[in-house]
Amino acid sequence: MAEAFDHGGGVRSVRVPIPDNPLGHTLVYVVDTDRGPVLVDTGWDDPAAWDALTAGLTACGTSVGEVAGVVVTHHHPDHHGLSGQVREVSGAWVAMHAADAAIVRRARETRPGRWYAYMAAKLTAAGAPEEHVAPLRAARGRRTLPGLSPALPDREIVPGELLDLPGRRLRAIWTPGHTPGHVCLHLEEEHPAHLPGRGRLFSGDHLLPEITPHIGLYEDPDDATVTDPLGDYLDSLERVGRLAPAEVLPAHQHVFADASGRVRELLAHHEERLTGLLALLREPLTPWQLAERMEWNRPWSQIPYGSRTIAVSEAEAHLRRLVKLGRAEPVTGSEPVAYVAA
Numbered sequence: 046m047a048e049a050f051d052h053g054g055g056v057r058s059v060r061v062p063i064p065d066n067p068l069g070h071t072l073v074y075v076v077d078t079d080r081g082p083v084l085v086d087t088g089w090d091d092p093a094a095w096d097a098l099t100a101g102l103t104a105c106g107t108s109v110g111e112v113a114g115v116v117v118t119h120h121h122p123d124h125h126g127l128s129g130q131v132r133e134v135s136g137a138w139v140a141m142h143a144a145d146a147a148i149v150r151r152a153r154e155t156r157p158g159r160w161y162a163y164m165a166a167k168l169t170a171a172g173a174p175e176e177h178v179a180p181l182r183a184a185r186g187r188r189t190l191p192g193l194s195p196a197l198p199d200r201e202i203v204p205g206e207l208l209d210l211p212g213r214r215l216r217a218i219w220t221p222g223h224t225p226g227h228v229c230l231h232l233e234e235e236h237p238a239h240l241p242g243r244g245r246l247f248s249g250d251h252l253l254p255e256i257t258p259h260i261g262l263y264e265d266p267d268d269a270t271v272t273d274p275l276g277d278y279l280d281s282l283e284r285v286g287r288l289a290p291a292e293v294l295p296a297h298q299h300v301f302a303d304a305s306g307r308v309r310e311l312l313a314h315h316e317e318r319l320t321g322l323l324a325l326l327r328e329p330l331t332p333w334q335l336a337e338r339m340e341w342n343r344p345w346s347q348i349p350y351g352s353r354t355i356a357v358s359e360a361e362a363h364l365r366r367l368v369k370l371g372r373a374e375p376v377t378g379s380e381p382v383a384y385v386a387a
Contacts, residue, residue: 048101052294053238054236056074056075057074058074058075059101059104059105061088061094061101063088071088071297074247075107080113082111084116085116086118087115087124087131088123109131109135110134112134112137113135113138119223120149128195141198141226143201144221144225147226148226148265153194161184162181163266164181164264171332172331172333173357177350202228204228215230217229217230217231218246222279223258223259225263229246230247231245241291243289246294247294248295248296252304253298254298254299258278261274274362274365275366283312286309322364326367327385327386329383331379333357334383336357367384373386
């Protein structure tokens with residue numbers, strides 16, 4: 046049975062499954078416009094996901110062939126994966142923020158061996174043990190790398206501007222952090238149930254009701270710029286909190302109200318986590334050692350290989366924030382670089 050829900054005011058959602066992922070599904074939103082339905086995200090590029098999306102659109106009273114456009118909140122495959130297939134069937138345009146479009150372009154153009162070598166070097170510099178890095182060294186000769194042929198968007202989402210959705214007022218809000226080009230979308234229309242607040246917010250992965258999005262490093266093999274993704278995320282959270290929407294329509298879990306309250310919870314969570322990391326950094330630790338000691342949803346020994354790489358990236362993002370704030374510093378002469386509380 047197709048899982049579709051009517052949120053009122055010409056907005057529906059379809060639950061599109063994510064294969065082998067504890068998140069379970071992506072909520073793809075279907076927004077009615079004067080030129081036909083526009084999707085906010087599309088879901089994972091997988092046959093079961095495609096079947097769920099097409100069945101869900103049918104349950105919404107439309108079809109893939111009628112889709113006029115796709116607005117992508119960010120480039121991750123559980124959001125952008127099916128965009129190309131939707132465009133092939135319908136001729137729809139696909140829009141994305143320039144920063145994430147650049148990542149899509151780079152992913153398509155970079156040789157797999159370059160990615161493996163880059164990730165091996167990054168993990169080695171973070172203090173990863175050889176048994177974790179070895180599979181990446183062994184994979185350098187592969188000619189293909191899964192997930193690196195995402196669809197190129199053909200429209201750019203410009204922060205602060207209304208998107209070209211005839212009959213609707215959907216404004217792009219740039220919210221970097223989870224990715225450098227993540228956007229939330231503010232539907233500047235009265236809530237259909239007249240809830241207090243300013244319209245509705247399609248929040249992608251930026252603002253979720255019960256979980257915190259992954260904040261890791263922005264990876265680019267050809268750019269050595271020292272970014273601050275966690276700082277970007279915290280600034281973006283405050284910007285969204287000031288919008289005070291009546292309701293938030295996230296890409297995972299469920300719709301919720303009180304965006305400002307959720308923003309306060311997330312800001313407090315990250316401040317608490319940074320304070321906890323400073324306690325760990327009473328002794329010098331590499332990013333890998335810090336990740337081993339951080340609190341995750343399961344013991345480190347039970348975290349699978351790929352998730353450990355993601356965890357180290359998150360540890361590094363927190364370290365960068367602490368260094369930028371002057372609360373931690375690298376240990377001179379350490380190799381790999383260790384950090385200690387300042």
